[in-house]
Amino acid sequence: MVGTMDRPPAVSVCPTIAILKKRADFLRAARAKRSGTTGFHLQARERAAGEADGIRVGFTCSKKVGNAVARNRAKRRLRAVARTVLPPHGRDGWDYVLIGRADVTATLPFPQLVADLERALAKVHQ
């Protein structure tokens, strides 16, 4: 099992991770870089100076994902993936938005989701 448990200790590299709550932030992120994977979509944006500190992340699961149970489950898995991957791989000063997809976000093996996010981050950071 690769991505599961042996993460580096979240000390030096790890800035605080905040949750996006404002609709405006989501809209701004949607106009920036994006990258699709099998399990989800990633949107990422480097904030202007002085906007906020740390890494910020938001999650979106529309009605297309399914009923309330399916949406919640997809969102929770995305949250778990973000918590695993972002501390080592995310960049300070960026906003990330993870968008769930119908069926696959809830059913794909967890290690694959982790690998997907790592790859997608590398892509948008270019």
Add this chain to the structure above:
RNA sequence: GCGGAUGGCUGGAUGGCCGCGGCAGCAAUGUCGAGGAAAGUCCGGACUCCACAAAGCACGGUGCCGGGUAACGCCCGGCGGGGGUAACCCUAGGGAUAGCGCCACAGAGAUGAAAACUACCUGUGUCCGCACAGGAAAAGGUGAAACGGUGGGGUAAGAGCCCACCGCGGACGUGGCAACACGGACGGCACGGCAAGCCCCACCGGGAGCAAUGCCAAAUAGGGACCGCGUGUCACCUUCGGGUGGCGGGGAUGCUUGACCCCCAGCAGGUCCGGGUUGGCAGCUAGAGGUGCGUUGGUAACAGCGCAUCCAGAUGAAUGGUCAUCUCAGGCGGCUUUGCCGCCUAGACAGAAUCCGGCUUACAGGCUAUCCGCGCAA
């Protein structure tokens, strides 16, 4: 044992590692954290704001009877009707002499009855084929329904014309709180169905909803346009400023009438446009509370009392992610074959959003109680 009927319960378990929200705490930490339907948003309430004398009309809902409840369209018990061998199930089930409307097709005729054709009887005529007049409403044919049915008497032929039984209506009596049930003098039989077509009757109902509502902060404007009312009148008092009363006008959130009340030079009210915020706090979770046990009343729903116990409050929205083991169901394989082991797959419906009581709908699998029919055994 097989088949069936009606309820009730459950809705995977345990443990690592990593997390989230509320509360308490300086902190460490502690503690609590989705459902039987949280769902659909279909009823009923609590709560909040607005409106509110009252009456009438309109509109909407409910609709056998009795009870339960904060209330209900819910629940319990009973009655009528229908289905089933039975357990049991289904049932919008007030009024058709208040009125209107409808009853297709077929049929002569579809609702106060009227009776055409074939057929029946009598009379007259007759070219012996039948025609005309009258009687009758039994038989035939249509239809879901044709104004009682069967048998007998009776008659020219017939007919409730008469009689018996059945059906129908039914004064009255008995039982029941009632719906209703049972009996039934009498009536020769008239009085069809549809009210889930309008309607009538009885009862109930003000409107909008937690994005209700209240407070705070910030920011911008410190606005523009339009509408509506309008400088009443009389009497009395007066310190001459004004005050009181009557008349008149205006004001009622479905409409009309309208008691009381309020207003009638205030610089206020209403509508629209433009601009800003789309933040925080309260409401916000303990209430007609749930559950269990006991007890009292009641057939029951339920109510009273006692004890114990439990009680999420998020707001881009917490209550989880992942791994393992076990459990349960199915499949495959193996073996030491009433069983055991291994591997694989599957574990439903579904996520609180102010809170309660219901209803409806969805649901893998499992457990359980009572009852009925058949078969076998005794």
